[in-house]
Structures are given as structure tokens and as C-alpha cells.
Amino acid sequence: MSPWLEKQRHLIDFTLASLARRKTRNLGLLLVYTLLVFVLASLTLFSNALRTEAQYVLAGSPEVILQRMVAGRHDLIPPGYLDKIGRIRGVQKKEGRLWGYYYDPVLNANYTFMARPASEVADGMIMVGEALARERGLAKNNTISFRSYSGKLFTFEVAAVLSPDAELLSADLVLLAEGDFRRFFEYPEGHYTDIALSVANPQEVRNVAAKLTAALPDSRPILREEVQRTYQSIFDWREGIMLTVLAGAILAFAILAWEKAAGLSAEEKREIGILKAIGWETGDVIRMKVWEGLLISLTAFLLGFLTAYVHVFHFGAAIFEPVLKGWSVLYPKFALVPAIDGLQVATLFFFTVFPYTAAVLVPIWRAAITDPDAVMR
Structure with missing residues (x-):
């Protein structure tokens, strides 16, 4: 082992022994420090995992969704719109x-009704999401009745419960035949809620949207990338809300850490004086205290980050779930896929480790250059 590494090893050994002599104080600081890193890391990991999940889910959505606007509100697509869209270059599929939406007074929850072709769902049959089936106690071949907004009662048989793997998308979903949908909501023939478009060239999506707006002035094209940005903004906003709520706790810890790092106790000053008296150089004293700050901050970071990882990806981030995920009567159950952003981890590391370590330098330097006899007196 090189002399420099040997020296650092001895400094670390001495630093650990010094920390053990003041274990109550240092353990208290370490606990608070770890808790702060845990909270910040949980928010970072959870938000990033939700963003990744949203990107993955929305990747399969249509490139363009076309809505018709009347007096600034979303209205039904009348007959003829599909024919007009078919003449626009770049549109591959429409x-x-x-x-x-249907409000169910039994659960006080909204369901999403969607029509599917007869080849997927037969008349009189429905397919329901896992969360809906769980809350209503439904299984295959069960029957369920819904009263439409016109007051008519419709009874359906459950053809299947949708896969739990798709619960994030289908928690409140009810799939039914097109004819049943039109009768239930009294939709006129030839009218649609909106139009989903596929564009042959992804680089031409905005050009196609501009052509749609020009050809159909009362339409509003919604691009997939715009929907993705909206979800990103929602998660950023919710993360900001949590950080604002926790700002007081973060500030309190910053004051505590600064006071601990910037103010030396009489015992620590006496220890430095003794080390100087027995021949330690000023640089050795400073390096020893820097190792002390690094050991505390690195241990807190590692413990806090690992605890946050387990909390988010093994326990579903139970502490922050209602705020960052949102809330609903029919809440989907899904496991987040671990997704770690290296830049976010590096930023968290920088703002939790380096400030505390740097805060020890000035007071240690002042004590280290003071005459040992004066320090010990």
C-alpha cells in the first residue's frame, strides 16, 4: 500500500474512534441527516418512476387525437369528418x-365506457377493469345493471375481467359493443366522440396537425407529445408541492447541520489542541475533520437512498403515494418499475453531501492554526 493511502487509512481509523467517543451526538445527527436524504430521495425516485411509467403508457397512444369544438367546448364528431381527413396526406390510419364517462352512485365513482368492435365484445356483454371488478365483486359471467342518463336500465353480462397487468390503464374501464354504447348514451348514428389518427412519418405529425386545423377550422388536434408534456408538468407540480411543504423541515436540518459543522465544541477544540501539541500538522487535522464530515454525510446518503429505494419500489411509496399519484375511488394497483435518473442522483448527492463536508473547513482551519497551548487553556 502506498504511503499516502496508508496515511489516509490511519486518519480514517482515528476519525472513527473520535466519532465513537461522541456517539450520542453523532448518531442523532446521522438519524436526522438520513431522514432528510430519505425524504428527498423518495420524492426523486418516485417522481422519476411515475414519469417513466407515463412515458411508457403513452407511447402506444395515437399520434394525433382530433376533437370538434363548439363554443369552446368538446362536441360530437359529425358524419363526414372521417372522409375529409382521409384526403389529407400523411394520415396513415384513422x-x-x-x-x-358514467357516474355510478353505488361506488360514488366515475367509469370510463368505451365502445369496441363486435369482434371483441358481443352485444349485451361487457369487459371490465380489474379495479372495478374488485370493488363491485364482479367475475366472469356475472351480470351488472347500469341506469343510463335517460333513466333506462341496462343489464350486461361480464364477458371477461381485463388483465391486472393493464390495471394502470383499465382500472375504471368498461368495454362494450358499439350498438350498446349508442343505445346507452343515446349517441346518433355516424357521430363519434373523437378521432384517433396514425401518421406514417413521426416527423410530419405537426404538419398533419396544421393541415387538419386548416381543413377543419372547428377541430382541435391534440398531439401525443403534448399529452406527455402535460403529464410531466403534473408530476413536476406535485413534486414541487411536496418540496414546498417540506421546506421548513429542510431548512431546520440545514441550520442544524451548519451549527454542527461550523461550531466546534470545547471538547473538539481541546482534542485539536492535543493533536497539534503531539506533532500533528495543520493539514492532517483538516484532513481528519474532512474525513469526519465525509463519513457522516456519505453514510447518511447511502442509508437514506437505500431506504428510499426500498420504500418506493418495494412498498409503493406509501408515504407520498396519495399526493404524487393522485387519488381516486377506483385506484389502480400497480408496481413501479425501478427507474433511476443518474443526473438526479448526482444532484441529490451534491446538495446533501458537499455542503455539510465543506461547512467543517473554516472552523477546523481556525482551530488548527491556533496555538495549541491557547486552545487547550
Whole structure:
């Protein structure tokens, strides 16, 4: 082992022994420090995992969704719109969609009704999401009745419960035949809720949207990238809300850490004086105290980050879940796939480790250059 490494090893050994002599104080600081890193790391990991999940889910959505606007509100797509869209270059596939919301007074929850072709769902049959089936106690071949907004009662048989793997998308979903959908919501023939478009060249999505707006002035094209940005903004906003709520605790810790690092106790000053008296150089004293700050901050960072990882990806981030995920009566159950952003981890490391370590330098330097006899007196 090189002399420099040997020297650092001895400094670390002495630093650990010094920390052990003041274990109550240092353990208290370490606990608070770890808790702060745990909270910040949990927010970072959870928000990033949700963003990644949203990107993955939305990757399969249509490139363009076309809505018709009347007096600034979303209205039904009338007959003829699909024919007009078909003459626009760049549009590879178009599909009129039928969907709407239904309020169920039994659960006090909203369901999403969506029409599917007869090849997928037969008349009189429905397919329901896992969360809906769980809350209503439904299984295959069960029957369920819904009263439409016109007051008519419709009874359906459950053809299947959708896969739990898709619960994030289908928690409150009810799939039914197109004819049943039109009768339930009294939709006129040829009308649709919106139109989903596929564009052959992803680079031409904005050009196609501009052509749609020019050809259909009362339409509003919604791009997939705009939906993705909206979700990103929502998660950023919610993360900011949590950080604002925790700002007081973060500030309190910053004051505590600064006071601990910037103010030396009489015992620590006496220890430095003794080390200087027995031949330690000023640089050795400073390096010893820097190692002390690094050992505390690195231990707190590692413990806090690992605890946050377990909290987020093994326990579903139970502490922050209602705020960052949102809330609903029919809440989907899904496991987050671990997604770690190296830049975010590096930023968290920098702002939690380096400030505390740097804060020890000035008071240690002042004590280290003071005459040992004066320090010990």
C-alpha cells in the first residue's frame, strides 16, 4: 500500500474512534441527516418512476387525437369528418372512437365506457377493469345493471375481467359493443366522440396537425407529445408541492447541520489542541475533520437512498403515494418499475453531501492554526 493511502487509512481509523467517543451526538445527527436524504430521495425516485411509467403508457397512444369544438367546448364528431381527413396526406390510419364517462352512485365513482368492435365484445356483454371488478365483486359471467342518463336500465353480462397487468390503464374501464354504447348514451348514428389518427412519418405529425386545423377550422388536434408534456408538468407540480411543504423541515436540518459543522465544541477544540501539541500538522487535522464530515454525510446518503429505494419500489411509496399519484375511488394497483435518473442522483448527492463536508473547513482551519497551548487553556 502506498504511503499516502496508508496515511489516509490511519486518519480514517482515528476519525472513527473520535466519532465513537461522541456517539450520542453523532448518531442523532446521522438519524436526522438520513431522514432528510430519505425524504428527498423518495420524492426523486418516485417522481422519476411515475414519469417513466407515463412515458411508457403513452407511447402506444395515437399520434394525433382530433376533437370538434363548439363554443369552446368538446362536441360530437359529425358524419363526414372521417372522409375529409382521409384526403389529407400523411394520415396513415384513422378511427372514430366512442367513449364517455358514467357516474355510478353505488361506488360514488366515475367509469370510463368505451365502445369496441363486435369482434371483441358481443352485444349485451361487457369487459371490465380489474379495479372495478374488485370493488363491485364482479367475475366472469356475472351480470351488472347500469341506469343510463335517460333513466333506462341496462343489464350486461361480464364477458371477461381485463388483465391486472393493464390495471394502470383499465382500472375504471368498461368495454362494450358499439350498438350498446349508442343505445346507452343515446349517441346518433355516424357521430363519434373523437378521432384517433396514425401518421406514417413521426416527423410530419405537426404538419398533419396544421393541415387538419386548416381543413377543419372547428377541430382541435391534440398531439401525443403534448399529452406527455402535460403529464410531466403534473408530476413536476406535485413534486414541487411536496418540496414546498417540506421546506421548513429542510431548512431546520440545514441550520442544524451548519451549527454542527461550523461550531466546534470545547471538547473538539481541546482534542485539536492535543493533536497539534503531539506533532500533528495543520493539514492532517483538516484532513481528519474532512474525513469526519465525509463519513457522516456519505453514510447518511447511502442509508437514506437505500431506504428510499426500498420504500418506493418495494412498498409503493406509501408515504407520498396519495399526493404524487393522485387519488381516486377506483385506484389502480400497480408496481413501479425501478427507474433511476443518474443526473438526479448526482444532484441529490451534491446538495446533501458537499455542503455539510465543506461547512467543517473554516472552523477546523481556525482551530488548527491556533496555538495549541491557547486552545487547550
